[in-house]
Amino acid sequence: MSCGVVDKQVSSVYFAGEIVNPTTEYVVLYKDDQVIDSAKLDARNRFNIRFNNASEGLYHFDHSPQFHYVYLEKGDSLNLRLNTIEFDESIVFSGKGAEINNFIVELFLANEEDESIVEQYFTLEPKVFNKKIEQLRKEKIRLLEELLEEVSLSDRATALLKATIDYNAFIYKEKYPFYHRATTHENRLHKLPNNFYDYRKELSLNNRDLIYFRPYYNFMKYHLGNLAYMECEKNCKDLINTSSAVHFNEHKLKLTEALVQEKKLKDNLYRNIVMHYLLKVKDSPENTNLFMNTFYTYSPNNRHMGEITKLHKDIQELQPQKKLPRIELLNTNGMGVHLNEIALEKSAVFYFWSGRYQKHLNRTLAQISQLEKQYPNYSFIGINRNTEYNEWLKIIREKGLNPKNQFRSENFEELKNTLVIDHLNKSIVTHKGFIINGFADLYSLRLK
Numbered sequence: 329m330s331c332g333v334v335d336k337q338v339s340s341v342y343f344a345g346e347i348v349n350p351t352t353e354y355v356v357l358y359k360d361d362q363v364i365d366s367a368k369l370d371a372r373n374r375f376n377i378r379f380n381n382a383s384e385g386l387y388h389f390d391h392s393p394q395f396h397y398v399y400l401e402k403g404d405s406l407n408l409r410l411n412t413i414e415f416d417e418s419i420v421f422s423g424k425g426a427e428i429n430n431f432i433v434e435l436f437l438a439n440e441e442d443e444s445i446v447e448q449y450f451t452l453e454p455k456v457f458n459k460k461i462e463q464l465r466k467e468k469i470r471l472l473e474e475l476l477e478e479v480s481l482s483d484r485a486t487a488l489l490k491a492t493i494d495y496n497a498f499i500y501k502e503k504y505p506f507y508h509r510a511t512t513h514e515n516r517l518h519k520l521p522n523n524f525y526d527y528r529k530e531l532s533l534n535n536r537d538l539i540y541f542r543p544y545y546n547f548m549k550y551h552l553g554n555l556a557y558m559e560c561e562k563n564c565k566d567l568i569n570t571s572s573a574v575h576f577n578e579h580k581l582k583l584t585e586a587l588v589q590e591k592k593l594k595d596n597l598y599r600n601i602v603m604h605y606l607l608k609v610k611d612s613p614e615n616t617n618l619f620m621n622t623f624y625t626y627s628p629n630n631r632h633m634g635e636i637t638k639l640h641k642d643i644q645e646l647q648p649q650k651k652l653p654r655i656e657l658l659n660t661n662g663m664g665v666h667l668n669e670i671a672l673e674k675s676a677v678f679y680f681w682s683g684r685y686q687k688h689l690n691r692t693l694a695q696i697s698q699l700e701k702q703y704p705n706y707s708f709i710g711i712n713r714n715t716e717y718n719e720w721l722k723i724i725r726e727k728g729l730n731p732k733n734q735f736r737s738e739n740f741e742e743l744k745n746t747l748v749i750d751h752l753n754k755s756i757v758t759h760k761g762f763i764i765n766g767f768a769d770l771y772s773l774r775l776k
């Protein structure tokens with residue numbers, strides 16, 4: 329302890345590294361949902377970011393389309409090396425602050441391995457299952473203790489690592505009754521021992537540090553789903569409509585309202601419930617309006633409202649008998665064409681591809697050539713996203729595609745959002761420019 333000496337500890341944070349096989353030119357560093365800084369890769373695919381007034385905690389960096397977490401505190405000088413082909417598996421940190429960050433990677437990879445192991449466990453009886461999960465959890469706690477013997481971490485950093493281990497284990501327990509029923513084909517949910525959910529007593533449902541952390545957030549999703557199911561089973565037995573998606577998801581909204589106080593977390597969870605409902609349930613427009621009205625009463629000031637209402641509107645615009653939206657595209661002659669001007673004389677299937685994902689492209693084209701034989705009356709229209717213009721033309725030539733049926737979007741975000749492209753095999757079926765099915769899947773098409 330020295331009096332009057334200015335603290336010379338470096339207060340800035342340095343985050344640098346090398347991206348092998350970059351998928352974009354940038355690395356963007358975030359704290360929660362705020363951009364801290366971004367850096368452009370140089371000719372050797374290196375980047376560096378330095379910033380001041382760092383608050384200790386969890387950050388993540390985005391190298392689109394992927395992201396990963398980093399834990400940073402004042403004075404850190406962290407170096408990253410990552411190969412996008414392997415992404416998580418390839419990440420290695422060095423420099424000051426490396427230990428905790430390498431451990432986070434280790435935990436993520438271990439958790440991926442666990443997932444396939446735990447799949448086998450779901451058939452087990454609850455007591456045995458619980459014991460197995462606890463074993464997996466304790467192995468990781470032991471690794472954490474070993475790490476703490478070698479390096480000193482702050483309490484906050486230690487708590488984060490502990491939370492990663494705990495919440496990943498708790499997710500399995502929240503899933504258990506449903507996955508057990510599904511894998512054993514039992515008629516009803518298995519009766520659980522009284523202490524099965526004991527960990528819930530010590531849960532923090534409002535942990536500000538963890539709001540944007542995947543294991544915690546995923547846990548919250550499964551936890552709310554589990555509670556919603558149990559609540560409905562207990563309280564709604566006499567109601568007719570208990571099996572409807574609107575009813576079940578309204579339970580989730582209600583529980584989120586009751587259990588979660590932290591506004592950002594609450595908004596994110598509401599968003600997740602609504603997005604899941606809109607994208608996965610594909611309910612009728614009437615039901616959807618009903619559900620959206622309930623959502624608006626629960627969360628009138630949701631910070632994701634713009635995104636949510638736009639998705640709702642875009643989904644409405646893709647309903648049968650609507651015209652395709654007017655989206656600007658280019659044809660193979662480099663001329664502008666609008667989506668709603670294509671295939672107006674006949675039936676068509678629109679599909680989407682990118683030159684970046686070779687495996688997906690080859691699989692898609694094999695499926696298209698199969699469908700073309702099966703349904704000769706249809707046009708199959710490929711819409712490319714994100715491939716550079718000349719590269720796109722080259723692929724069309726090499727793959728022997730009919731250039732008349734190929735178009736390209738210069739604005740992938742607009743295309744993706746407006747047409748609600750939420751998975752790789754999304755397709756749209758039209759007849760003379762009118763939508764027949766706006767949410768078709770290339771591998772389960774039912775065409776006339």
Ligand SMILES: [Zn+2]
Nearest residue numbers: 560564570579
């Ligand atoms: Zn209910």
